[in-house]
Amino acid sequence: MDRESKYVLLGTAIRLVLAPFFMHAWDITTVVESSQQFLQGINPYAYVAARSASIAELTGLQLYYYGFAYLPSVLLMYSPFLWFYQLLSPISNPIMGGHGSSLVLVIPQAYELLLALKLPVILADAATIYLLSKANLKAGLFYALNPYTIFITSIWGNFDPVIGFLLLASCLSFERSKGLSGLLYSLSLMKMYSIAAFPAFLCKLRHQPKQALMFFSGMALGLLPAAYFFCIDPSSFLSVILFQGSRPTVGVNIYSLSSFVQGVLAQSVIAKIALLGLGASLVIVSYYLLHHEIGLTQGVVALMLTYLVFAPVVNEQYLAAVIPVALLLPEFNRKLFWLPLLFIAFNSTYMYFAIPLFRSASWTWDIWLSLSNTWGQLLGPLHPQVRCILGVAMGVITLKNITDICGRVGVKQVN
Amino acid sequence: MGQHSVTLPSAMELLGGLFIVLVLSMIVLPFVVARGWDGYGPYGTFIYNDEYYSLRYNDNTFGNDKPHVFLLGGWPPFVSSVSLLEISDQHSQLGGDNLFRDFTVKSTLSNEGIEISYANQENTVVKTVEVLDGAVQVAYRLHHQALLNLSLWRWYISEIDGIWWRDVDSPLVLNRTSSMEFRFELDGKLLEGTVTFSPEPISISAWKTPEGFNKIVASFNATDVRITIASSGMIQAWALSPRGGWLFYPALAMASTGFFLVDRRYGSRVKVRATWNRH
Numbered sequence: 001m002d003r004e005s006k007y008v009l010l011g012t013a014i015r016l017v018l019a020p021f022f023m024h025a026w027d028i029t030t031v032v033e034s035s036q037q038f039l040q041g042i043n044p045y046a047y048v049a050a051r052s053a054s055i056a057e058l059t060g061l062q063l064y065y066y067g068f069a070y071l072p073s074v075l076l077m078y079s080p081f082l083w084f085y086q087l088l089s090p091i092s093n094p095i096m097g098g099h100g101s102s103l104v105l106v107i108p109q110a111y112e113l114l115l116a117l118k119l120p121v122i123l124a125d126a127a128t129i130y131l132l133s134k135a136n137l138k139a140g141l142f143y144a145l146n147p148y149t150i151f152i153t154s155i156w157g158n159f160d161p162v163i164g165f166l167l168l169a170s171c172l173s174f175e176r177s178k179g180l181s182g183l184l185y186s187l188s189l190m191k192m193y194s195i196a197a198f199p200a201f202l203c204k205l206r207h208q209p210k211q212a213l214m215f216f217s218g219m220a221l222g223l224l225p226a227a228y229f230f231c232i233d234p235s236s237f238l239s240v241i242l243f244q245g246s247r248p249t250v251g252v253n254i255y256s257l258s259s260f261v262q263g264v265l266a267q268s269v270i271a272k273i274a275l276l277g278l279g280a281s282l283v284i285v286s287y288y289l290l291h292h293e294i295g296l297t298q299g300v301v302a303l304m305l306t307y308l309v310f311a312p313v314v315n316e317q318y319l320a321a322v323i324p325v326a327l328l329l330p331e332f333n334r335k336l337f338w339l340p341l342l343f344i345a346f347n348s349t350y351m352y353f354a355i356p357l358f359r360s361a362s363w364t365w366d367i368w369l370s371l372s373n374t375w376g377q378l379l380g381p382l383h384p385q386v387r388c389i390l391g392v393a394m395g396v397i398t399l400k401n402i403t404d405i406c407g408r409v410g411v412k413q414v415n
Numbered sequence: 416m417g418q419h420s421v422t423l424p425s426a427m428e429l430l431g432g433l434f435i436v437l438v439l440s441m442i443v444l445p446f447v448v449a450r451g452w453d454g455y456g457p458y459g460t461f462i463y464n465d466e467y468y469s470l471r472y473n474d475n476t477f478g479n480d481k482p483h484v485f486l487l488g489g490w491p492p493f494v495s496s497v498s499l500l501e502i503s504d505q506h507s508q509l510g511g512d513n514l515f516r517d518f519t520v521k522s523t524l525s526n527e528g529i530e531i532s533y534a535n536q537e538n539t540v541v542k543t544v545e546v547l548d549g550a551v552q553v554a555y556r557l558h559h560q561a562l563l564n565l566s567l568w569r570w571y572i573s574e575i576d577g578i579w580w581r582d583v584d585s586p587l588v589l590n591r592t593s594s595m596e597f598r599f600e601l602d603g604k605l606l607e608g609t610v611t612f613s614p615e616p617i618s619i620s621a622w623k624t625p626e627g628f629n630k631i632v633a634s635f636n637a638t639d640v641r642i643t644i645a646s647s648g649m650i651q652a653w654a655l656s657p658r659g660g661w662l663f664y665p666a667l668a669m670a671s672t673g674f675f676l677v678d679r680r681y682g683s684r685v686k687v688r689a690t691w692n693r694h
Contacts, residue, residue, distance in 0.1 A: 058475070059459030060523035100476070248455075254434075254671075257441035257664050262462045263453030270444075277437045281430060288426035309434065385663055392438070392671045399434055400678060403427050 004133035004140060011129045011144030012122060018154035019118040020111035021357040024348065026066070028157050029098025031117055034068035035082040036093070038075040044068045045229055049236035052243070061264050064243050067099070071241075072225040074159065074190050077120050085116040105359050114157065114356060121153045124165040128324045131168055139327040148337035151344070152320040155353050160317040163188045164324035167197065167304075171297050171325055174204070178211045182218025189223075192244055194321060196307040199286035200299030206290075244313070249274050251314035252343045256391030259384055274312035281310040288406060298405055301326045305402050309395050316340040316347065333401040339394045346386040349375060431679060438672050442665040452524055459522060461529050468546060469496050472529055475522065478505025478515030479568075482529075482544050484551050486606075486646050497601055499608050500644050501568045502553060506630070510537050510561035537561075550645035556638065563635045565642065571627030573605065574598040580627045587628075589619040597628075606646065613641040 034044040044067075051065035068074075086092045094106035094113055125143075133140025143149055153161050166188035174181040185201065188194045205212040230237045248267035249255035258270050285306045289299045304322045308314050319340050326332040344350065351372045358368035379386075424432065454461045461482075463470035469487055473480040483501040504515040512518065518533035528545035539558040544551070555563060573580055575597045576589065589595070593615040598605045616633040623629060633642075 055458060058521050058523070059454060059461075060525070061454040061459050063454070063459055254438050254441070257438065257668050258444050260664060261444055262455050263464075264455050265453050267455060273437070273440065277433060280433055284426050284429050284433065291426075306430070310437070388664060388667055392667055395434065395438070396671050396675050399431065399675070402430070406427060 003137055004130055007133050007137075007140045007144045008126050008129045011150075012126045014145070014150055015118075015122045015125060015154040016115070018150065019122065019157075020115040022155040022157070022353045023095075023114055023356055024156045024158065024353060025095075025098040025103050025355060028095060028114070028117065030066075030068055031074075031078050031157075032082065032093065032095060032113070033099070035075060035078045038079050039083055043229070043233055043236065044075065045236040045240045046233050049239045052239070062246075062268075063264070064246075069240050069243055071190050071192065071223075072229050073187050073222070076225060077159070077162065077190075078117060081116045081119055082113075085113050089113070103355065105356055107356075107360055110356055110359075118154060118157050121157070121159050121161050124159075124162040125149065125153050128161065128165045128168060131165075131172060132324065132327055135172075135328055142334065143324065143327060146323070146337065148341045149320055149323060151341060152317045156317055156344075158317045158320075159190065160320040161324075163190055163194055163321035167194060167300060167321065168324040168328075171300055171328075174201075174296055178205075178214035179218040182215035183222045184218075185215075186219040186222025188321075191321075192241070193307055193311065193318065194304070196282055196303045196311075197300040199282070200289060200296055200303055203286070203289045203294075203299060204296050245275065247271065247313050249312040251318075252316055252340045252387075252391050252394045253309070253311065253314040254392055254395040255312060256388040259388060271312045274310070278307070278310040278312065281306050285402070285406075292406070294406065297325055297328050301329055301332065302402050302405050305398050305405070309398050309402070314394075316344050329405060331401070331404045333397065333404075336394075336397060336401065339390050339397070343387060343390045343394075346379070346383045346390070351375060431675065435672050435675065438668050442668050444664070452528065454524065461522065461524065463546060465546065467549065468499075468551060470544065470546065470551060472522070472531075472544060475520050479503050481514075481531075482551070482553065484644050497606075498569060499646055500597075500610065502642070503566045503568055506566035506568075506632075508562075508564045509533070509540060509557070510563075512537060550643045553642045553644070555640040557640075558638075560636065560638050563637075563640055565633050565635070565640075567610065567631045567633070567642075568629060569597075569599060571624070571629050572597045572599050572621075572631075573627055575621055575628060575631070580623050583623075585621075585623040587621045587623070589621060591615055591617070591619065595619070595631075597631075599627075608644065608646045611643040613639075613643075 037044045037047055048065055048067040048069065051067060052063070055061075055063045055065055089109055089112060091106050091109040094109035096104040129140050129144045131140075132143050149161060152158055166184050170181045170184035170188065173184065181201075185194075185197075201215065205215055226237075246268070248264075249258060249271050255270065255274055258267075261267060261270065282303065285302055288294075289302070294302075301322065305326075308318060308322065317340070319337060323337065327334070344353075349372070351368060354368065358364045450465055452461060452463050458474035458476055460474045461470075461472035463472075463482075464487075467487055469485040470482045471480050471485070472482040479501065481502050481504040484499040485496040486499045487496050505513070507514045509518075512535060514533060518535045520531060520533055522529055522531045524530075525543075527547075528543050531542040531544070533540045533542070538561055540563075541556045543554045543556075545554075546552070555565075557563065571580075575587075576592070576595055578587065578589075593613065594609065594611045597608050597610070599608070600606075610631075612633060612635075614635065614637050616635055618634045619631065621628050621631050
């Protein structure tokens with residue numbers, strides 16, 4: 001067996017072992033809720049829009065329901081696995097109340113569902129490991145064993161690693177097939193933040209109209225599901241998608257400096273400033289790419305890292321979408337993942353993800369309560385300040401890495 | 416005569432400059448005093464701030480802080496807050512029904528305050544929370560007269576109307592009164608708060624724990640009930656603490672900006688791993 005396959009098996013085995021016993025309750029509930037609605041013929045965008053309207057009407061504030069807010073390719077990815085689980089299991093939904101205050105898990109069916117839902121992400125990771133190993137064995141092994149990527153895939157259960165795989169595959173296939181590259185890139189727009197990488201592709205296509213047409217054709221194909229949902233209910237679709245652009249600042253970024261500010265109005269002002277900053281930063285980096293000979297991969301990574309520095313919302317899992325393609329670059333700071341990984345401990349806390357594991361018996365749940373309370377009492381008061389330090393550090397170090405990737409005058413190569 | 420040329424900043428320098436501007440712009444936030452009602456959180460927690468009071472009115476998924484009144488002291492950014500008194504829906508009843516569990520609740524910002532409507536098959540009541548004339552006024556307007564038990568909480572109260580918590584058993588039945596003074600300890604000092612009732616409650620009682628009084632229950636049999644909460648005490652700004660310390664955030668912003676500028680000026684060299692191929 002070649003080494004690439006060994007690394008794939010190793011990385012996949014680790015992820016499969018952990019997958020059933022951990023989850024981010026809110027995000028997994030979003031996936032289950034929206035996939036279930038899709039399978040039943042209900043428009044998830046209409047549901048989310050209606051819930052948001054209800055909250056706004058109840059409170060008089062412009063607030064949103066934090067449900068499904070992604071492109072419909074996510075539904076196409078998850079629904080088959082939910083359907084397959086429900087085909088085999090007598091309990092169609094063993095995870096309930098994840099969007100409320102009382103989570104209910106039916107053990108062991110919850111473990112089976114968690115494994116089923118994480119399979120597409122694990123498969124994407126397996127493909128990433130293979131592609132990276134083909135390019136560079138060390139990169140493949142790094143990804144296979146990286147605690148952060150394992151955490152996001154198997155413990156959190158979010159699908160940012162799928163976006164990472166699609167971006168990687170799009171870059172790798174760009175020279176060979178523009179149409180395929182465009183299709184893969186459009187699929188990576190599931191969470192929309194990968195739109196930041198678009199200028200990198202445009203820079204490479206600007207003198208090749210036929211190739212550009214092939215690329216955009218591939219993109220159009222990948223966006224057909226989005227076009228469908230837009231056509232059947234444009235207002236719901238747009239209100240849910242555009243919600244991403246109106247969220248208050250949050251996450252592993254410099255705007256954690258404003259985390260003590262309370263109030264929707266005040267937070268919306270900060271978010272607008274952040275959006276302007278994001279727009280300006282992407283324009284600056286795109287301008288740089290336009291006037292310098294930089295590879296596609298460098299350009300994509302530079303723009304995606306710029307997003308992580310300046311975007312109003314940078315959740316802990318976003319870096320997982322950048323790491324696969326960034327590992328192709330020797331300049332990428334491979335230690336960057338420690339910051340969002342530590343951030344999780346002081347945000348949701350690691351104990352939150354371990355709820356399914358500890359719910360297996362009443363004595364294990366007592367242990368969970370004890371550990372959770374102890375952590376809360378000892379370190380809970382420090383959470384905001386630690387998050388702020390990590391968020392600002394992420395901004396500073398990532399910005400420095402962007403400069404390294406784009407090149408500096410007088411850079412000295414050290415072996 | 417020599418020609419002067421203007422060197423435009425490079426894109427990376429512009430990016431760094433933008434970063435510095437954004438980070439430094441966060442420094443002014445603690446100096447901005449928020450005023451008036453606002454909301455935050457995914458389901459609508461309401462926040463009020465002025466120079467003296469901060470109020471928190473929790474969203475409908477919580478039964479406490481309905482509202483929670485905090486006393487503010489100091490000057491931005493050296494502002495600190497201390498809990499004054501909290502009204503709990505979770506331990507309050509109307510006509511025997513629990514205000515948190517047994518009613519459908521809708522809360523909206525309205526004019527100068529919050530308006531909360533409670534409804535079930537037995538009764539409806541509209542509660543308003545406003546800050547008027549240096550005091551917090553919580554008013555209940557019932558559709559028809561019923562017994563209203565309201566619970567007020569603080570962790571902890573040392574003295575109520577001159578009665579020290581150690582000197583009595585729990586529960587303590589207080590004299591009926593339309594105005595009540597309470598005192599609590601803060602950093603070795605006693606601070607004062609007042610609660611006025613309109614109309615006069617038909618009964619008032621206080622409960623205590625081994626640490627002090629923590630709950631006051633006032634019962635009314637009327638259609639219009641008003642509770643006014645105020646404090647005559649002023650608190651001094653606390654020293655920096657892990658929980659407070661708004662100064663922490665601008666200090667971190669300046670430190671990170673300084674680090675970034677120093678690194679750009681003197682710069683560490685990028686290490687290129689020769690064994691990793693560029694793609």
